Amino acid sequence: MTLVQEAKQIEPMIIEIRRKIHSEPELSFKEFNTARLVAKKLRELGIEVKTNVGGNGVLGTMVGGQEGKVVALRADMDALPVTEDVDLPFKSKNNGVMHACGHDTHVAMLLGAATLLSRHKKEIQGTVKFLFQPAEEDGGIGGAKPMIEAGVMDSPKVDYVFGLHIWSEMPSRTFGTRPGPFMATPDGFEIKILGKGGHGSRPDQTIDPIFISAQLINALQGVSSRIINPIEPFVLSVCSIQSGTTDNVIPDKATMMGTIRTLDEKTRRRAKQSVRQITRDICAAFGAKYVLEFKKDAYPITYNDEKVTKRVIEVLGTIEGTKTNELEVRLGAEDFSRFLQRAPGTFYYLGTRNEKKGCVFPNHSSKFKVDEDVLKYGAASLAKLALEFGKE
Ligand SMILES: [Zn+2]
Ligand SMILES: [Zn+2]
Numbered sequence: 535m536t537l538v539q540e541a542k543q544i545e546p547m548i549i550e551i552r553r554k555i556h557s558e559p560e561l562s563f564k565e566f567n568t569a570r571l572v573a574k575k576l577r578e579l580g581i582e583v584k585t586n587v588g589g590n591g592v593l594g595t596m597v598g599g600q601e602g603k604v605v606a607l608r609a610d611m612d613a614l615p616v617t618e619d620v621d622l623p624f625k626s627k628n629n630g631v632m633h634a635c636g637h638d639t640h641v642a643m644l645l646g647a648a649t650l651l652s653r654h655k656k657e658i659q660g661t662v663k664f665l666f667q668p669a670e671e672d673g674g675i676g677g678a679k680p681m682i683e684a685g686v687m688d689s690p691k692v693d694y695v696f697g698l699h700i701w702s703e704m705p706s707r708t709f710g711t712r713p714g715p716f717m718a719t720p721d722g723f724e725i726k727i728l729g730k731g732g733h734g735s736r737p738d739q740t741i742d743p744i745f746i747s748a749q750l751i752n753a754l755q756g757v758s759s760r761i762i763n764p765i766e767p768f769v770l771s772v773c774s775i776q777s778g779t780t781d782n783v784i785p786d787k788a789t790m791m792g793t794i795r796t797l798d799e800k801t802r803r804r805a806k807q808s809v810r811q812i813t814r815d816i817c818a819a820f821g822a823k824y825v826l827e828f829k830k831d832a833y834p835i836t837y838n839d840e841k842v843t844k845r846v847i848e849v850l851g852t853i854e855g856t857k858t859n860e861l862e863v864r865l866g867a868e869d870f871s872r873f874l875q876r877a878p879g880t881f882y883y884l885g886t887r888n889e890k891k892g893c894v895f896p897n898h899s900s901k902f903k904v905d906e907d908v909l910k911y912g913a914a915s916l917a918k919l920a921l922e923f924g925k926e
Contacts (some may be wrong), residue, residue, distance in 0.1 A: 537650060538854050538885055541910040544649055548909045551575070552642035553624035557612030559631045560636070562677070563667035568611045568641065572666045574623040575645050579652040579655035587767025588605050588680030592666040602924040603693040606663040606686070607647060607916050609640035610670035610677065619900035634885070634902045635671065636700035643698060646913030651920055662692055665873070673720065675831045676869035687876040689926060694842060694923045695879035696872040698912055699721045702896050704885025706905045707766060709850045709862040709915065711882035713843035717836035718795035719802060720867040722829035725750070725813055727824045734782040744777050744789035746820050751775075751789070753816055757794075757808045762801055767863050769795045770805065775916070795865040797835055830858070836871040836896030842923075846880040849915075849922050857912050884912045 542547075551571070560568050569590040576583045576594040584593040588612070598689035618625055618632040627633045633639075642692040648664055658787065666685055669677035687695075704710055728749070729741035737745075751772050762768045794809070797801040812827060851860040861883070870881045886893055889904040895901035 537559045537853060537914040539738055540650055540653070541646060544646055544912045547649070548642050548646040548745070548913055549906050551645055552638050552906065552909060555638040556633050557624045559626050559628055559633045559870050560632055561615060562612040562672040562758065563589060565611045565668045565753070569666065569668070572611070572641060576648060577626055577662065579648055581648060581652065585588065586687060588682070588684040588842050589677060590724045591677060591681040591684070592667040594664035594687050595647060596655065596658070596662045596664070598650070598660055598662065598924060599656035600659045602659025603926055604661045604663065604690045605920045605923045606665055606692040606695040606873065606877065607644055607920060608665040608667055608695065608870060609644035610637045610667045610696040611641050612669050612671050612677070614671055616897060616898065616900050618620070618901050632900065634899060636902070636904055637895045639700045639783040639904055639912070640698065642668065643909050644916060646909065647887055647916035650917040651891070654841065654921065662920045662924070666811050670869055671716050672917040673722070674829060676833060676872070678869040682872055682876060686713065686878035687873065691718055692877040695873045695877045696846070696916065696919050697873070697879075698883045698916060699881065699883050700850075700886050700904060700908070700912070701883040702887055702902060703848070704859070704883060704887060705784070706805065706885055706888045706893070706908050707856045707911060709774070709853070709856055709858040709882055710885065711843060711846065711880055712861045712863065713837060713838055713840040715863060716881060716900055717868050718797050718865040721794040721796070721802065721806060721832050723792055723794065723809060726825040727790070727817060727822050728824060729786060729788070731786040732784050733786055733832045735816060737784060740784045741821050742784050743822060744785065746817060746822050746893070747775060747777065747788040749885040750813060752811045752815050754809065757812070759804055761779070761808050762805060766801050767797050767804065767865060768801060771857055774917070795867070797863055808815060832904045833867045834871040834875060835870045836868050836881050837874055838880045842878045843880045845926070846919065849918055850882070852909055853915050853918065884915070
């Protein structure tokens with residue numbers, strides 16, 4: 535029997551786990567019940583389990599019957615602060631919290647892979663580590679970093695690491711990835727413009743932070759269009775601006791927040807330096823003070839090892855019933871990148887777009903809906919990567 539045929543046999547179990555987690559979503563750093571469910575399932579499979587690894591993280595370790603490499607497979611477990619707007623029998627019971635990024639499916643697919651691998655334990659060369667990670671959506675420190683600090687990539691040292699993400703933009707039953715840089719590093723920033731408030735009719739007596747922020751937003755777009763090489767993937771977006779209370783008072787300050795996305799360290803440094811310089815000079819020109827801060831601990835660039843990823847594409851090509859595409863770079867971000875800094879590996883997508891089933895809304899949308907048909911293929915792909923790379 536092939537792994538896909540075996541995965542079809544356990545499909546009802548994978549779907550049941552997914553629905554259970556979907557109906558009880560938990561936000562970043564609060565994945566208590568999800569982690570408990572994961573630990574219980576792993577123990578039932580006879581897998582050695584450590585809980586509370588770097589927060590709510592769970593580490594499962596399966597030692598195969600033969601010598602080989604150490605392969606780590608990762609799933610993230612957290613949900614988003616979104617109110618679900620899909621009518622499903624297993625709709626979220628936690629108001630205002632939803633698995634709108636499909637991390638419920640990641641947990642279910644990895645538990646599916648663990649089930650498949652436990653049936654093949656004797657044939658496994660090496661060791662498989664199952665990393666169930668909290669707080670991917672946090673966007674700051676995230677959940678990968680504390681798990682790595684807790685030692686999940688060491689003793690035994692991980693040789694290869696793989697992570698799978700469900701993706702609404704690709705058709706169902708397609709895998710996609712890319713050797714080399716794949717996803718961006720997100721540098722969030724906040725600029726406080728400190729002016730001097732006063733009467734709306736006497737701007738000459740004020741330092742107007744709203745006027746200055748308008749100049750600044752325009753000038754910051756010049757980083758994209760006039761400073762960074764136009765063939766380099768790059769985006770700068772100002773996503774929030776807060777100031778003022780009424781129609782006849784010029785306020786004291788304005789606060790702007792935004793994000794810079796880059797795929798290359800040199801471009802990243804240049805962009806951040808330009809933001810600093812433009813902010814300083816525009817504020818100086820109109821006499822305002824300012825505070826500019828970049829968020830600490832930005833997720834690194836998701837870099838798929840080229841050699842490993844070419845091999846991954848070959849392995850995914852053997853999963854019958856699916857197709858594998860090489861994708862363009864993306865400017866989203868993932869803290870799976872932190873695992874990739876510790877071991878070569880691949881982050882890859884599994885498509886779930888299916889018009890007939892109404893699975894057409896993007897990840898993070900309140901209408902996001904997964905085509906559950908694809909979960910068995912995801913589980914089979916993770917198991918297959920562990921089996922193949924154990925031998926490499
Ligand atoms: Zn997400
Ligand atoms: Zn996600």
